[in-house]
Amino acid sequence: MKLITAIIKPFKLDDVREALSEIGVQGITVTEVKGFGRQKGHTELYRGAEYVVDFLPKVKLEVAVAADMADKVIESIRNSANTGKIGDGKIFVSPVEDVIRIRTGETGAEAL
Amino acid sequence: MDQVLELSYALDTFYFLIMGAFVMWMAAGFAMLEAGLVRTKNTTEILLKNVALFAVACTMYMIVGYNIMYPGDGVSEFWPGISFFLGGDNAAADVIAGGDDAPYYSNMSDFFFQVVFVATAMSIVSGAVAERMKLWSFLFFAVVMTGFIYPMQGYWKWGGGFLDAAGFSDFAGSGVVHLCGATAALAGVILLGARKGKYTAGGEVVPIPGANLPLATLGTFILWLGWFGFNGGSQLVVSNVSDANAVAMVFVNTNASAAGGVIAAMITAKLLFGKVDITMALNGALAGLVSITAEPLTPTPGIATLIGMVGGVLVVFAIVGMDKIKVDDPVGAISVHGVVGMWGLLAVPLTNTDANFGAQLYGLVVIFAWTFIVSMIVWLILKLVMGIRVTEEEEYEGMDLAECGMEAYPEFISAK
Numbered sequence: 215m216k217l218i219t220a221i222i223k224p225f226k227l228d229d230v231r232e233a234l235s236e237i238g239v240q241g242i243t244v245t246e247v248k249g250f251g252r253q254k255g256h257t258e259l260y261r262g263a264e265y266v267v268d269f270l271p272k273v274k275l276e277v278a279v280a281a282d283m284a285d286k287v288i289e290s291i292r293n294s295a296n297t298g299k300i301g302d303g304k305i306f307v308s309p310v311e312d313v314i315r316i317r318t319g320e321t322g323a324e325a326l
Numbered sequence: 327m328d329q330v331l332e333l334s335y336a337l338d339t340f341y342f343l344i345m346g347a348f349v350m351w352m353a354a355g356f357a358m359l360e361a362g363l364v365r366t367k368n369t370t371e372i373l374l375k376n377v378a379l380f381a382v383a384c385t386m387y388m389i390v391g392y393n394i395m396y397p398g399d400g401v402s403e404f405w406p407g408i409s410f411f412l413g414g415d416n417a418a419a420d421v422i423a424g425g426d427d428a429p430y431y432s433n434m435s436d437f438f439f440q441v442v443f444v445a446t447a448m449s450i451v452s453g454a455v456a457e458r459m460k461l462w463s464f465l466f467f468a469v470v471m472t473g474f475i476y477p478m479q480g481y482w483k484w485g486g487g488f489l490d491a492a493g494f495s496d497f498a499g500s501g502v503v504h505l506c507g508a509t510a511a512l513a514g515v516i517l518l519g520a521r522k523g524k525y526t527a528g529g530e531v532v533p534i535p536g537a538n539l540p541l542a543t544l545g546t547f548i549l550w551l552g553w554f555g556f557n558g559g560s561q562l563v564v565s566n567v568s569d570a571n572a573v574a575m576v577f578v579n580t581n582a583s584a585a586g587g588v589i590a591a592m593i594t595a596k597l598l599f600g601k602v603d604i605t606m607a608l609n610g611a612l613a614g615l616v617s618i619t620a621e622p623l624t625p626t627p628g629i630a631t632l633i634g635m636v637g638g639v640l641v642v643f644a645i646v647g648m649d650k651i652k653v654d655d656p657v658g659a660i661s662v663h664g665v666v667g668m669w670g671l672l673a674v675p676l677t678n679t680d681a682n683f684g685a686q687l688y689g690l691v692v693i694f695a696w697t698f699i700v701s702m703i704v705w706l707i708l709k710l711v712m713g714i715r716v717t718e719e720e721e722y723e724g725m726d727l728a729e730c731g732m733e734a735y736p737e738f739i740s741a742k
Binding site for chain 2: 258259260261262263264265
């Protein structure tokens with residue numbers, strides 16, 4: 215099993231969500247985050263005092279899938295979250311030791 | 327004829343009460359404005375300060391402040407004498423008797439209208455000292471400010487004391503209320519010091535953005551609405567053609583000045599910063615309102631707009647200037663009410679031929695000196711006795727948890 219973490223632009227969330235539903239992903243977790251990569255920030259003024267806006271709003275998406283689904287999910291996210299402009303985000307893949315369904319206690323692939 | 331006199335009395339009393347209620351609503355305006363311009367971790371505390379200071383002001387003014395400010399016949403033009411609690415009200419017979427000395431409004435309505443003014447003056451202080459002052463030190467200061475400092479200088483002008491005799495003119499309180507409040511705030515801020523991290527060792531100003539601009543905007547509009555009572559009610563009478571027209575003019579000019587303040591502040595901010603800073607636009611509206619408060623009757627609406635515009639330009643520069651001299655004022659209270667309050671006083675002779683610059687300057691200096699010196703003494707005593715600033719750790723943690731034990735925007739609270 216794999217945990218796929220994607221940092222995407224916030225307005226792309228709906229597109230990504232729909233795309234994942236279409237390939238059969240049943241659950242995701244989203245968090246509002248801030249961050250930057252190579253997309254630079256800019257300076258603004260608050261009552262005359264300067265500050266740097268480094269951190270830009272992004273959405274973090276986490277989805278746990280069976281190992282054989284991983285490539286399809288990655289492809290799906292990449293296509294739906296892509297705008298072609300700087301700041302589109304990144305996808306991280308990490309192995310998952312176990313998954314447990316809280317209600318029933320099922321583990322492993324059945325819990326996904 | 328008797329009925330007409332009684333009706334006139336009733337109307338003017340009613341007018342005082344309604345205008346007083348409008349000014350009371352400004353307390354909500356201040357609370358929302360300040361809540362919007364501080365950080366989330368300090369929001370509960372500033373809301374509590376606003377509610378509490380209003381209550382303290384009303385109580386202290388009732389106990390002793392009102393009588394200091396309006397003794398009827400003061401002991402001298404400098405010293406009003408001291409007496410406690412409120413007197414009785416007028417009998418219908420006295421009203422109907424007519425003549426110059428006949429009362430034309432309820433005494434209680436006069437108290438009600440005045441008490442909300444002292445609360446306004448006090449609330450100016452709460453914004454300037456936000457995010458690092460101890461709650462109870464602030465409230466003890468409020469006791470002295472509303473019971474003594476404000477009423478004394480109020481007596482000197484509106485109570486018939488020496489400033490009034492000298493020809494000092496202040497229709498609704500650019501000096502007596504706004505400059506007074508701002509001066510008390512200035513004394514406090516100087517002794518208190520800036521928020522941690524606001525000014526770097528290298529001389530840079532670090533912005534500390536407010537957490538809720540919708541609240542700040544709501545607060546500004548509420549203050550704008552309440553100000554119609556503040557200035558409109560200060561005509562004191564509405565029950566005849568001349569006064570009714572005057573009241574209407576005051577409403578129009580008050581509104582025009584606020585509008586002028588917004589426009590001027592927006593343009594100034596755009597030119598200085600490249601983009602319009604909404605907090606400057608909001609302060610601009612208030613600056614316009616403060617500018618016209620000393621004389622909202624004699625200007626034409628066009629002139630009133632210009633007076634407000636000057637206030638709007640001044641306030642932007644004042645806010646930036648305060649930061650340059652390291653006077654940390656999270657909401658710009660000292661700039662809006664102090665710097666522009668002074669402008670409001672000095673603008674009076676431009677349209678009011680009964681006033682003159684000399685008397686205005688005299689009143690300005692007296693109000694400033696009295697309020698600053700006495701406030702500084704009180705702040706110093708409070709600092710020595712109980713301290714006025716929270717610890718660095720408490721300031722970091724936030725006033726809400728440190729002083730109130732309650733977050734304004736709670737998350738992850740577990741209920742049992």
